[in-house]
């Protein structure tokens with residue numbers, strides 16, 4: 001190795017002003033690879049995506065089923081898409097907490113010193129997280145089916161519902177990633193994320209029919225993007241219908257990404 | 273000629289602390305350049321600014337003629353950074369770490385694997401290639417960290433205290449590795465708290481303290497300002513310290529450092545032969561001694577000689593004007 005000598009000026013001439021799209025893509029995939037290695041070696045990271053859907057499905061079905069729909073079985077078509085939305089949202093929340101934890105480690109100093117596209121350390125883990133959303137969404141449906149849910153939309157409808165939930169979870173993860181780049185500690189990311197997550201999931205039509213709510217609350221619930229996801233997923237899973245709700249959900253996702261992805265990169269750069 | 277590093281008036285402010293306070297640097301291609309200073313002097317901060325890891329508050333810097341502030345992405349393609357604390361991924365093995373950093377810097381999959389194997393071999397880590405970093409010793413981590421900085425063979429390497437906390441044997445290995453780097457054409461900027469390390473490795477040294485440059489020169493020039501050796505004398509109870517000081521001044525023409533509280537006298541020496549002259553002079557003057565020892569100068573003594581205060585001292589007496597760019601430590605304005 002010592003036989004190779006270094007020509008500094010040739011190296012200067014080879015430098016590029018900014019990373020190309022191909023560089024960015026490759027770096028993002030490399031960072032995603034790193035994230036999957038980390039998941040494999042810390043399986044406790046899968047606790048939230050596996051235990052929460054199991055626990056919440058059973059708990060909500062038996063607690064609210066009788067009160068809201070008369071019996072458990074007729075509550076399931078209403079509830080399962082709600083649990084689905086709640087689960088992917090919880091998963092996307094973890095993205096921000098884990099990013100913050102990761103950024104405090106020494107290895108991030110090296111990432112910052114490498115000629116990398118500034119979005120790849122953020123986007124890489126999010127690509128890997130697609131796996132978590134998919135696992136969580138699938139377990140939610142399996143659990144529902146185990147306690148008697150029979151989705152009227154068939155296999156295609158259910159797959160569509162899962163896909164939409166995964167896309168939404170991934171989009172919303174940019175909000176929490178953004179939070180991860182500004183907050184002081186992983187705990188504070190967790191705390192703030194909870195404050196965002198609870199109103200979003202519970203002030204939606206995820207668990208109760210909207211017409212049972214007082215007017216002012218119903219107004220918020222109708223514009224809440226989570227409600228759109230839940231309605232869209234109900235139409236897909238129960239009737240295999242691609243309604244306008246799907247469109248609204250996707251519009252909301254696109255808006256979230258358009259705002260929070262560039263903002264996150266900008267805030268991440270500010271750390272330098 | 274364009275320099276490997278050219279910096280003028282670097283300043284970094286953290287709240288009330290001017291961690292780096294107007295430092296100029298010129299590092300030639302192929303040099304090992306040492307930045308010597310005690311804990312908290314601003315070494316890491318300065319290095320991070322040059323390595324694009326911290327924003328430069330004031331001043332300017334260029335790496336091989338590329339402006340650090342305006343073109344950080346280009347600069348990052350020319351440097352390797354090994355920080356004071358390990359910057360490798362704890363969740364990955366040694367080989368995986370190097371593979372990842374190779375991929376991130378544009379190597380193909382096969383090439384990344386080959387480079388990783390080559391570097392592990394070069395750094396004696398082949399046996400540990402598939403171990404998790406959490407099982408590594410301090411020395412192994414440092415070596416892996418350095419290996420990770422060399423993947424693309426960058427022409428400038430930053431090493432922040434590369435041997436702090438290592439045992440003497442590992443330290444010697446690290447020194448050999450650093451010399452090998454320069455032999456292959458790299459320029460190295462290293463920070464250290466140890467005078468002997470700077471002495472062993474560096475072609476030129478700057479000494480910094482409280483964010484300012486207090487001296488600059490070759491290791492020999494620096495040591496000559498302190499003496500190659502230091503004679504430590506402790507006088508017997510009741511002996512006259514100021515008389516002893518006069519004797520030393522007369523015999524050597526140098527300035528001894530007196531510590532009246534403990535009756536101690538430290539004398540910088542250009543050569544060990546002068547010990548006898550001093551001792552004979554003291555005998556003739558009738559000054560009784562309790563103990564005598566001769567040591568290499570420590571960083572503390574270099575500091576004392578250069579700045580007039582201890583390396584560990586926090587308050588800052590007026591530094592010697594000729595050694596320092598004339599700048600008052602003014603209040604922060606931003």
Ligand SMILES: Nc1ncnc2c1ncn2[C@@H]1O[C@H](COP(=O)(O)OP(=O)(O)O)[C@@H](O)[C@H]1O
Nearest residue numbers: 286289291309310311312313314315316317318
């Ligand atoms: N991120 C930071 N925030 C606030 N103060 C800092 C920060 N980093 C360094 N400092 C302060 O700047 C000074 C120089 O620190 P540093 O560059 O780490 O010194 P060295 O590397 O020479 O030990 C110290 O007083 C330190 O407390």
Ligand SMILES: [Mg+2]
Nearest residue numbers: 315316317356
């Ligand atoms: Mg330091």
